[in-house]
Amino acid sequence: MRTQNRIGLDTEASQTIAKKLNELLANYQVFYMNSHGFHWNIKGEDFFELHLKFEELYNDSLVKIDEIAERVLTLGFVPLHTYSDYSEVSKIGEAKNVTRGNEAIQEILKGYEVLLPLERELLDLSGKSDDEGTNALMSDYIREQEKLVWMYSAYLGQ
DSSP states (O other), rough: OOOBBTSSSSSHHHHHHHHHHHHHHHHHHHHHHHHHHHHHHHHHHTHHHHHHHHHHHHHHHHHHHHHHHHHHHHHOOOOOOOOHHHHHHSOOOOOOOSHHHHHHHHHHHHHHHHHHHHHHHHHHHHHHOOOOHHHHHHHHHHHHHHHHHHHHHHHOOO
8 A cells, every 4th residue: 555745755766765865964064165165265366266166055055955855854754964974975075275276176077977966866865756846946057057167167268
């Protein structure tokens, strides 16, 4: 017998999605910390441009972190909320003492190499489960980030 959660979705499917959302959440937390560190520590001739760009990036990440955690709660589960959980689960590594713009942008692109596949996996899972809320979030994130990958790559001349 299939059971449904409070919002009418299959409980088992929602649990799978919530677990994957928590993985995405952990990666976003590290991505956020990295981009905030880039904002603080960037040096060089592109300081003003990149300082602002990294601020946009970490502010956007903070919004997404909140949306992801609230989606986990909406599905009826508990979002990860400790640094030890984040560091254990995240595939994005810490980027410590990065001060050069090109290195910071390469780290951002490496982060998207982790985030985008996770979001695509969630898009697929949520589509199969009729979870339109998660599906819409992932679709929006993917569209935005694909454009950012193009723009950051162009900055690096790639």
